[in-house]
Amino acid sequence: MDEEIKNMNFEQSITALEELVNKLESGSLDLDQSLELYERATALRDRCRKILEESERRVKKITETAQGVVESELKFE
Amino acid sequence: MVETLTVTQLNTRVKSILTESDLVKDIWIIGEISNLTRAVSGHYYFTLKDGSGELRSVMFKGSRGRIDFEPTENMKVKIFGKVDLYVPRGTYQFIVETMERSGIGELYLEYEKLKKKLQSEGLFDDSRKKKLPLYPRTVGVVTSETGAVIHDILTTSEKLFPADIILAPSKVQGEGAAESIVRGIELLNKIGVDVMIVGRGGGSIEDLWSFNEEIVARAIAASEVPIISAVGHESDVTIADMVADARAPTPTGAAKMALPDREYLGDLVRGYEYTASVALQRKLDIMKSKIDTVSVKLDPRRKLEEIGMLELRIDGLSNRAGAGLKSTVQNMRSRFNAVESKISPAAAANRVGGLKESLTSFSERLVLAVGRIMKDSHSRAEALGKRADALNPLGVLKRGYSYVTDADGNTLTSVKTLSKGSVIDVRFRDGSAEAEVKKVNNNG
Numbered sequence: 001m002d003e004e005i006k007n008m009n010f011e012q013s014i015t016a017l018e019e020l021v022n023k024l025e026s027g028s029l030d031l032d033q034s035l036e037l038y039e040r041a042t043a044l045r046d047r048c049r050k051i052l053e054e055s056e057r058r059v060k061k062i063t064e065t066a067q068g069v070v071e072s073e074l075k076f077e
Numbered sequence: 078m079v080e081t082l083t084v085t086q087l088n089t090r091v092k093s094i095l096t097e098s099d100l101v102k103d104i105w106i107i108g109e110i111s112n113l114t115r116a117v118s119g120h121y122y123f124t125l126k127d128g129s130g131e132l133r134s135v136m137f138k139g140s141r142g143r144i145d146f147e148p149t150e151n152m153k154v155k156i157f158g159k160v161d162l163y164v165p166r167g168t169y170q171f172i173v174e175t176m177e178r179s180g181i182g183e184l185y186l187e188y189e190k191l192k193k194k195l196q197s198e199g200l201f202d203d204s205r206k207k208k209l210p211l212y213p214r215t216v217g218v219v220t221s222e223t224g225a226v227i228h229d230i231l232t233t234s235e236k237l238f239p240a241d242i243i244l245a246p247s248k249v250q251g252e253g254a255a256e257s258i259v260r261g262i263e264l265l266n267k268i269g270v271d272v273m274i275v276g277r278g279g280g281s282i283e284d285l286w287s288f289n290e291e292i293v294a295r296a297i298a299a300s301e302v303p304i305i306s307a308v309g310h311e312s313d314v315t316i317a318d319m320v321a322d323a324r325a326p327t328p329t330g331a332a333k334m335a336l337p338d339r340e341y342l343g344d345l346v347r348g349y350e351y352t353a354s355v356a357l358q359r360k361l362d363i364m365k366s367k368i369d370t371v372s373v374k375l376d377p378r379r380k381l382e383e384i385g386m387l388e389l390r391i392d393g394l395s396n397r398a399g400a401g402l403k404s405t406v407q408n409m410r411s412r413f414n415a416v417e418s419k420i421s422p423a424a425a426a427n428r429v430g431g432l433k434e435s436l437t438s439f440s441e442r443l444v445l446a447v448g449r450i451m452k453d454s455h456s457r458a459e460a461l462g463k464r465a466d467a468l469n470p471l472g473v474l475k476r477g478y479s480y481v482t483d484a485d486g487n488t489l490t491s492v493k494t495l496s497k498g499s500v501i502d503v504r505f506r507d508g509s510a511e512a513e514v515k516k517v518n519n520n521g
Contacts, residue, residue, distance in 0.1 A: 009212070009214070010212045010238070010342075011211060011212045014212075014342075014345070014346065014349075017346070017349050018349060020353070021349045021352050021353045021356070024352075024353050024356040024357065024360075025352060025356045029360070031360055031361070031364050034356070034357055034360045035357070037353075038353055038354075038357045041349070041350070041353045042350075042353075045346055045349065045350050048342070048346045049343075049346060051239070052238075052239070052339055052342055052343055052346070055239035056239070057234075057239045057240060057241055057242065058241045058242075059231060059241070059242045059244075060241070060242075060243055060244070061222065061243070061244040061245070061246055062243055062244070062245055062264060062265075062268060063245070063246065063264075064260065064264050069264065069267070069268060074222075074227075074242075074244055
Protein backbone atom coordinates (compact mmCIF):
# COMPACT_ATOMS: atom_id res chain seq x y z
CA MET A 1 0.00 0.00 0.00
CA ASP A 2 1.56 3.28 -0.95
CA GLU A 3 2.46 5.88 1.61
CA GLU A 4 -0.24 8.31 0.53
CA ILE A 5 -3.05 5.81 1.14
CA LYS A 6 -1.53 4.70 4.42
CA ASN A 7 -1.95 8.20 5.77
CA MET A 8 -5.53 8.66 4.63
CA ASN A 9 -8.37 8.85 7.12
CA PHE A 10 -11.59 6.93 6.54
CA GLU A 11 -13.42 9.76 4.84
CA GLN A 12 -10.57 10.35 2.40
CA SER A 13 -10.11 6.70 1.56
CA ILE A 14 -13.77 5.84 1.10
CA THR A 15 -14.33 8.96 -1.00
CA ALA A 16 -11.34 8.08 -3.19
CA LEU A 17 -12.59 4.49 -3.44
CA GLU A 18 -16.02 5.65 -4.52
CA GLU A 19 -14.54 7.89 -7.22
CA LEU A 20 -12.33 5.10 -8.57
CA VAL A 21 -15.22 2.68 -8.71
CA ASN A 22 -17.35 5.21 -10.59
CA LYS A 23 -14.49 5.73 -13.08
CA LEU A 24 -14.05 1.99 -13.52
CA GLU A 25 -17.77 1.60 -14.09
CA SER A 26 -17.90 4.32 -16.73
CA GLY A 27 -16.09 1.88 -19.02
CA SER A 28 -14.23 4.53 -21.02
CA LEU A 29 -10.81 3.34 -19.86
CA ASP A 30 -8.51 0.93 -21.63
CA LEU A 31 -7.50 -2.30 -19.95
CA ASP A 32 -4.21 -0.96 -18.72
CA GLN A 33 -5.84 2.00 -16.99
CA SER A 34 -8.57 -0.21 -15.61
CA LEU A 35 -6.05 -2.56 -14.04
CA GLU A 36 -4.18 0.33 -12.53
CA LEU A 37 -7.37 1.78 -11.03
CA TYR A 38 -8.41 -1.63 -9.79
CA GLU A 39 -5.11 -2.06 -8.03
CA ARG A 40 -5.50 1.31 -6.33
CA ALA A 41 -9.10 0.53 -5.39
CA THR A 42 -7.86 -2.63 -3.70
CA ALA A 43 -5.36 -0.64 -1.65
CA LEU A 44 -8.04 1.86 -0.65
CA ARG A 45 -10.39 -0.95 0.33
CA ASP A 46 -7.67 -2.37 2.57
CA ARG A 47 -7.17 1.04 4.17
CA CYS A 48 -10.91 1.40 4.89
CA ARG A 49 -11.03 -2.07 6.40
CA LYS A 50 -8.01 -1.42 8.54
CA ILE A 51 -9.57 1.70 10.00
CA LEU A 52 -12.89 -0.05 10.63
CA GLU A 53 -11.45 -3.19 12.11
CA GLU A 54 -8.27 -2.18 13.87
CA SER A 55 -8.91 1.28 15.28
CA GLU A 56 -8.82 1.41 19.05
CA ARG A 57 -11.06 4.10 20.40
CA ARG A 58 -10.11 6.04 23.50
CA VAL A 59 -12.56 7.02 26.20
CA LYS A 60 -11.65 9.86 28.54
CA LYS A 61 -13.01 12.79 30.46
CA ILE A 62 -11.81 16.34 30.61
CA THR A 63 -12.25 18.93 33.30
CA GLU A 64 -11.12 22.49 33.59
CA THR A 65 -9.19 23.31 36.73
CA ALA A 66 -7.11 26.24 37.93
CA GLN A 67 -4.13 24.42 36.37
CA GLY A 68 -5.89 24.26 33.00
CA VAL A 69 -7.63 21.44 31.17
CA VAL A 70 -7.04 18.04 32.76
CA GLU A 71 -7.61 14.76 30.92
CA SER A 72 -8.27 11.58 32.83
CA GLU A 73 -9.49 8.09 32.22
CA LEU A 74 -13.21 7.48 32.17
CA LYS A 75 -14.16 4.14 33.63
CA PHE A 76 -17.33 2.40 32.66
CA GLU A 77 -18.64 -1.11 32.68
CA MET B 78 -59.94 19.08 90.18
CA VAL B 79 -56.83 18.92 87.97
CA GLU B 80 -57.01 16.08 85.47
CA THR B 81 -54.25 13.52 85.22
CA LEU B 82 -53.94 11.67 81.88
CA THR B 83 -51.68 9.13 80.37
CA VAL B 84 -49.65 10.10 77.30
CA THR B 85 -51.81 8.00 75.13
CA GLN B 86 -54.98 9.55 76.58
CA LEU B 87 -53.66 13.03 75.76
CA ASN B 88 -52.53 12.10 72.31
CA THR B 89 -55.88 10.53 71.62
CA ARG B 90 -57.70 13.64 72.92
CA VAL B 91 -55.56 15.99 70.73
CA LYS B 92 -56.12 13.70 67.81
CA SER B 93 -59.87 14.00 68.18
CA ILE B 94 -59.71 17.80 68.50
CA LEU B 95 -57.62 17.97 65.33
CA THR B 96 -59.70 15.58 63.31
CA GLU B 97 -63.00 17.15 64.30
CA SER B 98 -61.95 20.69 63.42
CA ASP B 99 -63.07 21.95 60.02
CA LEU B 100 -60.13 24.36 60.05
CA VAL B 101 -57.59 21.65 59.28
CA LYS B 102 -59.49 19.31 57.00
CA ASP B 103 -60.28 19.34 53.28
CA ILE B 104 -57.70 21.99 52.57
CA TRP B 105 -54.96 22.55 49.97
CA ILE B 106 -51.39 23.14 51.12
CA ILE B 107 -48.63 24.52 48.86
CA GLY B 108 -45.01 23.54 49.28
CA GLU B 109 -42.01 21.63 47.98
CA ILE B 110 -41.41 17.92 48.54
CA SER B 111 -38.28 16.90 50.43
CA ASN B 112 -37.00 13.82 52.30
CA LEU B 113 -39.20 11.70 50.09
CA THR B 114 -39.29 7.97 50.80
CA ARG B 115 -41.48 5.39 49.28
CA ALA B 116 -42.00 2.56 51.76
CA VAL B 117 -42.19 -1.10 50.80
CA SER B 118 -45.87 -0.89 51.69
CA GLY B 119 -46.35 1.56 48.81
CA HIS B 120 -47.00 4.56 51.09
CA TYR B 121 -45.15 7.82 50.36
CA TYR B 122 -43.61 9.73 53.27
CA PHE B 123 -42.21 13.22 52.78
CA THR B 124 -41.77 16.63 54.32
CA LEU B 125 -43.53 19.50 52.63
CA LYS B 126 -41.51 22.67 52.96
CA ASP B 127 -41.87 26.30 52.23
CA GLY B 128 -39.28 28.99 52.97
CA SER B 129 -39.63 28.76 56.73
CA GLY B 130 -41.73 25.77 57.76
CA GLU B 131 -42.03 22.00 57.42
CA LEU B 132 -45.00 19.65 57.46
CA ARG B 133 -44.70 15.87 57.88
CA SER B 134 -46.91 14.31 55.24
CA VAL B 135 -47.99 10.87 54.17
CA MET B 136 -49.77 9.66 51.09
CA PHE B 137 -51.11 6.17 51.50
CA LYS B 138 -50.83 3.66 48.73
CA GLY B 139 -54.57 3.88 48.06
CA SER B 140 -54.32 7.57 47.14
CA ARG B 141 -51.44 7.08 44.68
CA GLY B 142 -53.89 6.13 41.94
CA ARG B 143 -55.47 9.59 42.05
CA ILE B 144 -52.38 11.31 40.65
CA ASP B 145 -50.89 10.86 37.22
CA PHE B 146 -47.27 11.73 38.02
CA GLU B 147 -44.55 10.32 40.20
CA PRO B 148 -43.76 12.64 43.13
CA THR B 149 -40.06 13.47 43.17
CA GLU B 150 -37.69 15.34 45.41
CA ASN B 151 -37.87 19.16 45.15
CA MET B 152 -41.12 19.00 43.23
CA LYS B 153 -43.44 21.95 43.85
CA VAL B 154 -46.88 20.58 44.70
CA LYS B 155 -50.28 21.40 46.11
CA ILE B 156 -51.53 18.67 48.43
CA PHE B 157 -55.14 18.11 49.48
CA GLY B 158 -56.20 16.32 52.65
CA LYS B 159 -56.48 16.68 56.43
CA VAL B 160 -54.41 16.92 59.56
CA ASP B 161 -54.13 13.85 61.75
CA LEU B 162 -52.13 12.83 64.78
CA TYR B 163 -50.12 9.67 65.13
CA VAL B 164 -50.86 8.59 68.65
CA PRO B 165 -47.81 6.38 69.36
CA ARG B 166 -45.49 9.29 68.60
CA GLY B 167 -47.60 12.25 69.43
CA THR B 168 -46.63 13.88 66.19
CA TYR B 169 -49.05 15.38 63.79
CA GLN B 170 -49.00 14.83 60.06
CA PHE B 171 -50.90 15.68 56.99
CA ILE B 172 -52.77 12.89 55.28
CA VAL B 173 -52.59 13.50 51.53
CA GLU B 174 -55.67 12.44 49.60
CA THR B 175 -54.60 13.92 46.31
CA MET B 176 -51.87 16.08 44.91
CA GLU B 177 -51.31 18.51 42.05
CA ARG B 178 -48.14 19.95 40.63
CA SER B 179 -47.80 23.67 41.09
CA GLY B 180 -45.51 26.24 39.58
CA ILE B 181 -45.82 24.57 36.19
CA GLY B 182 -47.85 27.43 34.85
CA GLU B 183 -45.10 29.91 35.63
CA LEU B 184 -42.42 27.70 34.11
CA TYR B 185 -44.53 27.20 31.03
CA LEU B 186 -44.94 30.94 30.57
CA GLU B 187 -41.20 31.42 30.92
CA TYR B 188 -40.57 28.70 28.36
CA GLU B 189 -42.98 30.22 25.86
CA LYS B 190 -41.47 33.66 26.29
CA LEU B 191 -37.90 32.48 25.70
CA LYS B 192 -38.98 30.28 22.79
CA LYS B 193 -40.62 33.26 21.09
CA LYS B 194 -37.61 35.46 21.67
CA LEU B 195 -35.06 33.00 20.31
CA GLN B 196 -37.31 32.11 17.42
CA SER B 197 -37.53 35.76 16.37
CA GLU B 198 -33.73 35.88 16.48
CA GLY B 199 -33.63 32.97 14.05
CA LEU B 200 -31.88 30.60 16.45
CA PHE B 201 -34.15 27.70 15.46
CA ASP B 202 -33.77 28.27 11.70
CA ASP B 203 -32.64 25.27 9.71
CA SER B 204 -30.39 27.55 7.68
CA ARG B 205 -28.06 28.15 10.62
CA LYS B 206 -27.86 24.54 11.71
CA LYS B 207 -24.52 22.89 11.16
CA LYS B 208 -24.15 19.68 9.22
CA LEU B 209 -23.00 16.68 11.22
CA PRO B 210 -19.69 15.21 10.06
CA LEU B 211 -19.92 11.86 8.25
CA TYR B 212 -17.02 10.11 9.94
CA PRO B 213 -16.10 11.92 13.19
CA ARG B 214 -12.90 10.91 14.94
CA THR B 215 -13.85 12.46 18.27
CA VAL B 216 -17.26 12.74 19.92
CA GLY B 217 -17.63 15.11 22.87
CA VAL B 218 -20.35 14.48 25.45
CA VAL B 219 -21.74 17.00 27.92
CA THR B 220 -23.72 15.20 30.60
CA SER B 221 -23.48 13.82 34.11
CA GLU B 222 -20.61 11.41 34.72
CA THR B 223 -22.86 9.04 36.64
CA GLY B 224 -26.04 9.15 34.58
CA ALA B 225 -27.41 6.68 32.08
CA VAL B 226 -26.61 8.98 29.16
CA ILE B 227 -22.84 8.48 29.06
CA HIS B 228 -23.28 4.79 29.77
CA ASP B 229 -25.70 4.35 26.88
CA ILE B 230 -23.49 6.33 24.52
CA LEU B 231 -20.38 4.31 25.40
CA THR B 232 -22.21 1.01 25.04
CA THR B 233 -23.91 1.89 21.77
CA SER B 234 -20.84 3.40 20.13
CA GLU B 235 -18.88 0.18 20.50
CA LYS B 236 -20.63 -1.10 17.38
CA LEU B 237 -20.33 2.17 15.53
CA PHE B 238 -17.58 3.87 13.56
CA PRO B 239 -14.48 3.92 15.82
CA ALA B 240 -14.19 7.37 17.38
CA ASP B 241 -12.75 8.66 20.63
CA ILE B 242 -15.34 9.63 23.23
CA ILE B 243 -14.52 12.62 25.42
CA LEU B 244 -16.80 13.45 28.33
CA ALA B 245 -17.01 16.89 29.87
CA PRO B 246 -18.81 15.96 33.11
CA SER B 247 -21.56 18.43 34.00
CA LYS B 248 -24.33 18.94 36.47
CA VAL B 249 -27.58 18.41 34.58
CA GLN B 250 -30.20 19.46 37.15
CA GLY B 251 -30.66 21.82 40.05
CA GLU B 252 -28.71 24.86 41.11
CA GLY B 253 -25.85 25.77 38.76
CA ALA B 254 -26.65 23.08 36.19
CA ALA B 255 -27.13 25.51 33.30
CA GLU B 256 -23.76 27.15 33.98
CA SER B 257 -22.11 23.74 34.19
CA ILE B 258 -23.57 22.67 30.83
CA VAL B 259 -22.38 25.92 29.23
CA ARG B 260 -18.84 25.33 30.57
CA GLY B 261 -18.87 21.79 29.14
CA ILE B 262 -19.90 23.00 25.68
CA GLU B 263 -17.22 25.68 25.73
CA LEU B 264 -14.53 23.31 26.94
CA LEU B 265 -15.21 20.77 24.20
CA ASN B 266 -15.11 23.58 21.65
CA LYS B 267 -11.78 24.65 23.06
CA ILE B 268 -10.13 21.25 22.78
CA GLY B 269 -11.85 20.67 19.43
CA VAL B 270 -14.05 17.62 18.93
CA ASP B 271 -15.77 16.74 15.63
CA VAL B 272 -19.29 16.47 17.03
CA MET B 273 -20.93 16.85 20.44
CA ILE B 274 -23.83 15.25 22.30
CA VAL B 275 -25.49 17.34 25.04
CA GLY B 276 -28.15 15.77 27.20
CA ARG B 277 -29.59 14.05 30.23
CA GLY B 278 -32.11 11.35 31.03
CA GLY B 279 -35.82 11.79 31.58
CA GLY B 280 -37.30 13.63 34.55
CA SER B 281 -39.82 16.21 35.62
CA ILE B 282 -40.07 19.55 33.89
CA GLU B 283 -38.07 21.01 36.80
CA ASP B 284 -35.35 18.39 36.33
CA LEU B 285 -35.01 19.26 32.66
CA TRP B 286 -35.24 22.97 33.31
CA SER B 287 -31.60 23.87 32.77
CA PHE B 288 -32.06 22.85 29.12
CA ASN B 289 -34.73 25.54 28.86
CA GLU B 290 -32.45 28.29 30.07
CA GLU B 291 -31.24 31.04 27.81
CA ILE B 292 -27.52 30.69 28.54
CA VAL B 293 -27.61 27.02 27.49
CA ALA B 294 -29.52 27.86 24.30
CA ARG B 295 -26.99 30.58 23.45
CA ALA B 296 -24.00 28.34 24.17
CA ILE B 297 -25.42 25.72 21.80
CA ALA B 298 -26.04 28.34 19.13
CA ALA B 299 -22.51 29.73 19.51
CA SER B 300 -20.80 26.33 19.38
CA GLU B 301 -18.43 25.80 16.47
CA VAL B 302 -18.86 22.08 16.90
CA PRO B 303 -22.16 20.63 15.66
CA ILE B 304 -24.36 19.62 18.60
CA ILE B 305 -26.84 16.78 18.93
CA SER B 306 -29.29 17.20 21.81
CA ALA B 307 -30.66 14.24 23.75
CA VAL B 308 -32.74 15.65 26.59
CA GLY B 309 -35.33 13.66 28.54
CA HIS B 310 -37.92 11.62 26.68
CA GLU B 311 -39.05 12.20 23.15
CA SER B 312 -42.18 14.02 24.35
CA ASP B 313 -40.16 16.63 26.27
CA VAL B 314 -39.03 19.24 23.78
CA THR B 315 -36.70 21.71 25.43
CA ILE B 316 -35.34 24.98 24.05
CA ALA B 317 -31.94 23.27 23.82
CA ASP B 318 -33.49 20.70 21.45
CA MET B 319 -34.76 23.46 19.21
CA VAL B 320 -31.42 25.26 18.97
CA ALA B 321 -29.31 22.11 18.58
CA ASP B 322 -28.16 21.12 15.09
CA ALA B 323 -29.88 17.77 15.48
CA ARG B 324 -32.19 16.27 18.08
CA ALA B 325 -32.04 12.66 19.16
CA PRO B 326 -34.91 10.91 20.98
CA THR B 327 -32.55 9.04 23.34
CA PRO B 328 -28.82 8.93 24.19
CA THR B 329 -28.58 5.71 22.16
CA GLY B 330 -30.18 7.53 19.24
CA ALA B 331 -27.73 10.38 19.67
CA ALA B 332 -24.74 8.04 19.44
CA LYS B 333 -26.18 6.51 16.26
CA MET B 334 -26.77 9.96 14.84
CA ALA B 335 -23.19 11.00 15.58
CA LEU B 336 -21.49 7.88 14.24
CA PRO B 337 -22.28 5.66 11.25
CA ASP B 338 -22.78 1.95 11.79
CA ARG B 339 -19.56 -0.01 11.51
CA GLU B 340 -21.21 -3.00 9.87
CA TYR B 341 -22.92 -0.78 7.33
CA LEU B 342 -19.57 0.76 6.43
CA GLY B 343 -18.09 -2.71 6.04
CA ASP B 344 -20.90 -3.54 3.63
CA LEU B 345 -20.36 -0.28 1.78
CA VAL B 346 -16.66 -1.07 1.27
CA ARG B 347 -17.53 -4.61 0.15
CA GLY B 348 -20.08 -3.14 -2.26
CA TYR B 349 -17.47 -0.90 -3.87
CA GLU B 350 -15.08 -3.83 -4.09
CA TYR B 351 -17.73 -5.92 -5.83
CA THR B 352 -18.63 -3.14 -8.27
CA ALA B 353 -14.95 -2.65 -9.11
CA SER B 354 -14.48 -6.39 -9.75
CA VAL B 355 -17.56 -6.51 -11.97
CA ALA B 356 -16.38 -3.48 -13.96
CA LEU B 357 -12.94 -5.02 -14.42
CA GLN B 358 -14.41 -8.39 -15.35
CA ARG B 359 -16.59 -6.72 -17.95
CA LYS B 360 -13.57 -4.93 -19.35
CA LEU B 361 -11.66 -8.22 -19.58
CA ASP B 362 -14.64 -9.94 -21.24
CA ILE B 363 -14.82 -7.23 -23.88
CA MET B 364 -11.09 -7.52 -24.59
CA LYS B 365 -11.38 -11.29 -24.76
CA SER B 366 -14.17 -11.17 -27.32
CA LYS B 367 -12.25 -8.62 -29.38
CA ILE B 368 -9.23 -10.89 -29.41
CA ASP B 369 -11.39 -13.85 -30.35
CA THR B 370 -12.93 -12.04 -33.30
CA VAL B 371 -9.76 -10.53 -34.70
CA SER B 372 -7.54 -13.52 -34.14
CA VAL B 373 -9.88 -16.09 -35.62
CA LYS B 374 -10.14 -13.96 -38.77
CA LEU B 375 -6.41 -13.75 -39.04
CA ASP B 376 -5.19 -17.28 -38.76
CA PRO B 377 -7.46 -19.72 -37.06
CA ARG B 378 -5.08 -22.59 -36.59
CA ARG B 379 -2.06 -20.68 -35.42
CA LYS B 380 -3.86 -18.15 -33.28
CA LEU B 381 -6.26 -20.45 -31.50
CA GLU B 382 -3.61 -21.81 -29.23
CA GLU B 383 -2.42 -18.35 -28.40
CA ILE B 384 -5.97 -17.20 -27.71
CA GLY B 385 -6.53 -20.19 -25.48
CA MET B 386 -3.48 -19.26 -23.47
CA LEU B 387 -4.63 -15.69 -23.28
CA GLU B 388 -8.08 -16.71 -22.13
CA LEU B 389 -6.59 -18.83 -19.40
CA ARG B 390 -4.50 -15.89 -18.35
CA ILE B 391 -7.47 -13.56 -18.32
CA ASP B 392 -9.62 -16.01 -16.37
CA GLY B 393 -6.81 -16.52 -13.94
CA LEU B 394 -6.44 -12.80 -13.52
CA SER B 395 -10.15 -12.24 -13.04
CA ASN B 396 -10.30 -14.87 -10.35
CA ARG B 397 -7.25 -13.69 -8.57
CA ALA B 398 -7.73 -9.96 -9.08
CA GLY B 399 -9.90 -9.89 -5.99
CA ALA B 400 -6.93 -10.94 -3.94
CA GLY B 401 -5.12 -7.93 -5.30
CA LEU B 402 -2.13 -9.87 -6.59
CA LYS B 403 -0.01 -7.15 -8.01
CA SER B 404 2.46 -9.43 -9.73
CA THR B 405 -0.27 -11.34 -11.53
CA VAL B 406 -1.79 -8.12 -12.70
CA GLN B 407 1.54 -6.85 -14.02
CA ASN B 408 2.48 -10.12 -15.63
CA MET B 409 -0.92 -10.25 -17.28
CA ARG B 410 -0.62 -6.71 -18.44
CA SER B 411 2.71 -7.21 -20.20
CA ARG B 412 1.55 -10.48 -21.75
CA PHE B 413 -1.60 -8.83 -22.95
CA ASN B 414 0.36 -5.95 -24.40
CA ALA B 415 2.57 -8.36 -26.30
CA VAL B 416 -0.42 -10.15 -27.80
CA GLU B 417 -2.28 -6.94 -28.38
CA SER B 418 0.57 -5.41 -30.39
CA LYS B 419 0.45 -8.47 -32.65
CA ILE B 420 -3.24 -8.01 -33.24
CA SER B 421 -3.51 -4.26 -33.15
CA PRO B 422 -5.86 -2.80 -35.77
CA ALA B 423 -3.01 -1.76 -38.06
CA ALA B 424 -1.43 -5.18 -37.90
CA ALA B 425 -4.79 -6.77 -38.45
CA ALA B 426 -5.46 -4.61 -41.50
CA ASN B 427 -2.07 -5.61 -43.00
CA ARG B 428 -2.77 -9.21 -42.42
CA VAL B 429 -6.25 -8.99 -43.92
CA GLY B 430 -4.84 -7.06 -46.88
CA GLY B 431 -2.33 -9.84 -47.47
CA LEU B 432 -5.03 -12.48 -47.33
CA LYS B 433 -7.13 -10.57 -49.84
CA GLU B 434 -4.23 -10.43 -52.28
CA SER B 435 -3.55 -14.11 -52.10
CA LEU B 436 -7.25 -14.84 -52.45
CA THR B 437 -7.41 -12.70 -55.59
CA SER B 438 -4.45 -14.39 -57.23
CA PHE B 439 -5.87 -17.75 -56.18
CA SER B 440 -9.16 -17.08 -57.95
CA GLU B 441 -7.30 -15.84 -61.02
CA ARG B 442 -5.33 -19.02 -61.09
CA LEU B 443 -8.49 -20.97 -60.63
CA VAL B 444 -10.10 -19.29 -63.67
CA LEU B 445 -7.15 -20.17 -65.85
CA ALA B 446 -6.89 -23.68 -64.54
CA VAL B 447 -10.53 -24.26 -65.22
CA GLY B 448 -9.99 -22.86 -68.71
CA ARG B 449 -7.37 -25.49 -69.35
CA ILE B 450 -9.48 -28.27 -68.03
CA MET B 451 -12.40 -27.15 -70.14
CA LYS B 452 -10.44 -27.85 -73.24
CA ASP B 453 -10.23 -31.53 -72.25
CA SER B 454 -13.46 -32.03 -70.51
CA HIS B 455 -16.34 -29.67 -70.80
CA SER B 456 -18.50 -31.64 -68.39
CA ARG B 457 -15.77 -31.71 -65.71
CA ALA B 458 -15.46 -27.98 -65.99
CA GLU B 459 -19.17 -27.68 -65.55
CA ALA B 460 -19.03 -29.75 -62.40
CA LEU B 461 -16.21 -27.62 -61.05
CA GLY B 462 -18.10 -24.55 -62.13
CA LYS B 463 -21.06 -25.63 -60.04
CA ARG B 464 -18.84 -26.06 -57.02
CA ALA B 465 -17.29 -22.63 -57.44
CA ASP B 466 -20.21 -20.83 -58.91
CA ALA B 467 -18.80 -17.39 -58.51
CA LEU B 468 -15.63 -18.43 -60.26
CA ASN B 469 -17.27 -20.40 -63.09
CA PRO B 470 -15.48 -19.30 -66.27
CA LEU B 471 -18.60 -20.06 -68.28
CA GLY B 472 -20.43 -17.68 -66.05
CA VAL B 473 -17.69 -15.18 -66.66
CA LEU B 474 -18.01 -15.68 -70.40
CA LYS B 475 -21.79 -15.29 -70.17
CA ARG B 476 -21.29 -11.84 -68.71
CA GLY B 477 -19.56 -10.82 -71.95
CA TYR B 478 -15.93 -11.78 -71.39
CA SER B 479 -13.86 -14.00 -73.67
CA TYR B 480 -10.52 -15.69 -73.28
CA VAL B 481 -7.64 -16.14 -75.62
CA THR B 482 -5.64 -19.22 -76.61
CA ASP B 483 -2.79 -19.75 -78.98
CA ALA B 484 -3.21 -21.78 -82.12
CA ASP B 485 -2.64 -24.94 -80.09
CA GLY B 486 -5.42 -24.11 -77.67
CA ASN B 487 -3.17 -23.06 -74.71
CA THR B 488 -4.65 -20.22 -72.69
CA LEU B 489 -2.68 -17.06 -72.99
CA THR B 490 -2.13 -15.18 -69.73
CA SER B 491 0.41 -12.62 -70.85
CA VAL B 492 0.76 -10.29 -73.71
CA LYS B 493 4.46 -11.06 -73.60
CA THR B 494 3.95 -14.30 -75.47
CA LEU B 495 2.51 -12.36 -78.41
CA SER B 496 4.04 -10.34 -81.18
CA LYS B 497 2.75 -8.69 -84.35
CA GLY B 498 1.31 -11.38 -86.62
CA SER B 499 0.73 -14.02 -83.88
CA VAL B 500 -2.37 -16.07 -84.55
CA ILE B 501 -4.73 -16.42 -81.61
CA ASP B 502 -8.12 -17.91 -80.90
CA VAL B 503 -10.61 -15.67 -79.10
CA ARG B 504 -13.00 -17.98 -77.28
CA PHE B 505 -16.57 -16.87 -76.71
CA ARG B 506 -19.41 -18.58 -74.90
CA ASP B 507 -20.85 -19.84 -78.15
CA GLY B 508 -17.80 -20.25 -80.36
CA SER B 509 -14.42 -18.85 -81.25
CA ALA B 510 -12.81 -16.48 -83.71
CA GLU B 511 -9.38 -16.85 -85.20
CA ALA B 512 -7.46 -13.55 -85.14
CA GLU B 513 -4.14 -12.05 -86.02
CA VAL B 514 -2.32 -9.70 -83.69
CA LYS B 515 -1.84 -6.31 -85.28
CA LYS B 516 0.07 -4.60 -82.48
CA VAL B 517 1.25 -5.49 -78.97
CA ASN B 518 0.89 -2.94 -76.15
CA ASN B 519 2.87 -4.00 -73.15
CA ASN B 520 1.66 -2.42 -69.89
CA GLY B 521 4.32 -3.99 -67.71
